[in-house]
Amino acid sequence: MRFDLDGIVRENIKRLTPYSSARSETDGTGCILLDANENSFGSPLGGELHRYPDPYQLEIKKRIAVMNDVGPSEIFIGNGSDEAIDLLFRIFCMPGRDNVIVCPPTYGMYEVSAAINDIEVRRANLTKDFQLDTAAVKEQEDGNTKLAFVCSPNNPTGNCIGREEIFKLAENFRGVVVVDEAYIHFSGTPSLVSEINTFTNLVVLQTFSKAWGLAGLRVGVAFANKELIVYLNKIKPPYNVSRTAQELLLSALTDSSTLDETIRETIDQRERLDQALSELSFVRTVYPSDANFLLVRCEKPVETRKYLLDRNIIVRDRSTVEFCDGCLRVTVGTSEENSSLIDALKDYEESIVH
Ligand SMILES: Cc1ncc(COP(=O)(O)O)c(C=O)c1O
Numbered sequence: 001m002r003f004d005l006d007g008i009v010r011e012n013i014k015r016l017t018p019y020s021s022a023r024s025e026t027d028g029t030g031c032i033l034l035d036a037n038e039n040s041f042g043s044p045l046g047g048e049l050h051r052y053p054d055p056y057q058l059e060i061k062k063r064i065a066v067m068n069d070v071g072p073s074e075i076f077i078g079n080g081s082d083e084a085i086d087l088l089f090r091i092f093c094m095p096g097r098d099n100v101i102v103c104p105p106t107y108g109m110y111e112v113s114a115a116i117n118d119i120e121v122r123r124a125n126l127t128k129d130f131q132l133d134t135a136a137v138k139e140q141e142d143g144n145t146k147l148a149f150v151c152s153p154n155n156p157t158g159n160c161i162g163r164e165e166i167f168k169l170a171e172n173f174r175g176v177v178v179v180d181e182a183y184i185h186f187s188g189t190p191s192l193v194s195e196i197n198t199f200t201n202l203v204v205l206q207t208f209s210k211a212w213g214l215a216g217l218r219v220g221v222a223f224a225n226k227e228l229i230v231y232l233n234k235i236k237p238p239y240n241v242s243r244t245a246q247e248l249l250l251s252a253l254t255d256s257s258t259l260d261e262t263i264r265e266t267i268d269q270r271e272r273l274d275q276a277l278s279e280l281s282f283v284r285t286v287y288p289s290d291a292n293f294l295l296v297r298c299e300k301p302v303e304t305r306k307y308l309l310d311r312n313i314i315v316r317d318r319s320t321v322e323f324c325d326g327c328l329r330v331t332v333g334t335s336e337e338n339s340s341l342i343d344a345l346k347d348y349e350e351s352i353v354h
Contacts (some may be wrong), residue, residue: 075222
């Protein structure tokens with residue numbers, strides 16, 4: 001099925017005249033800047049912080065483009081990937097009329113964004129082994145279905161979703177398939193970024209919050225064909241990524257050795273935790289993970305979490321999430337943090353045996 005982008009974009013978004021910010025007309029290099037009502041006298045922090053940042057983050061996009069073998073016009077940069085999720089709703093989904101498909105158990109923000117935008121959520125649950133059920137997605141789809149969210153590696157289950165199943169979905173889906181790759185750097189599975197021009201209804205989300213260790217900076221990326229990126233840029237707030245975030249990110253991007261090292265350590269520690277947790281008598285399953293966390297099914301999750309909390313160790317209770325009964329989600333920590341966790345869980349094991 002040939003995807004018709006303009007056929008599913010909301011009419012008001014197509015008609016919209018976007019806000020034209022002063023700095024998107026000229027970057028102002030070498031000029032006296034009296035066009036943006038900035039404070040001409042500077043700021044208490046000095047530097048260039050009294051100036052608005054580049055609204056289209058071109059320097060960052062050039063670097064990310066090279067790193068991912070795409071063009072800068074195929075990249076959108078957001079205030080976290082959560083911003084891209086929200087903007088996708090606003091481009092495609094008419095409040096009170098349209099619907100989207102999510103595949104539980106999965107990342108909760110898709111449903112929250114849907115609720116904020118007054119969009120119906122339809123659920124096509126993952127299969128028992130946490131894979132995509134394309135027939136179930138098809139069953140949920142109708143003429144008002146605009147987005148389908150696939151999280152790979154999936155939060156909270158940790159596994160990657162099969163590429164072929166995602167391709168099958170993208171080929172047959174009339175809306176946009178959003179593949180959220182927040183945790184892809186921890187996985188041996190290749191990213192789907194390379195497929196954005198094969199499937200023009202594919203959006204791939206990534207973030208600097210996880211493997212790059214920059215959650216506090218709030219930068220996320222959407223990769224898609226350039227016609228779709230034009231719409232994201234059209235409706236985003238003009239200066240959605242701060243000057244500080246852009247500058248710090250640019251300098252982080254020059255240092256890929258820290259990234260490689262963090263990924264290696266995370267994977268080593270993930271294996272160590274997997275093994276140590278599997279040996280505990282009250283742990284039933286440690287699910288295989290391609291991410292920086294483990295989903296752990298245990299006998300008394302609420303009690304286990306409380307025991308850890310009393311020792312100042314916080315893990316996430318996911319036991320009320322569909323298909324995750326009995327499950328805790330444990331982020332992979334540093335070697336020392338994981339040692340403390342393992343020791344505390346061994347003490348807990350002792351305490352329930354006696
Ligand atoms: C699957 C998934 N996508 C997106 C995000 C949010 O990323 P960001 O920090 O870029 O908004 C998270 C955060 O935990 C996540 O788990």
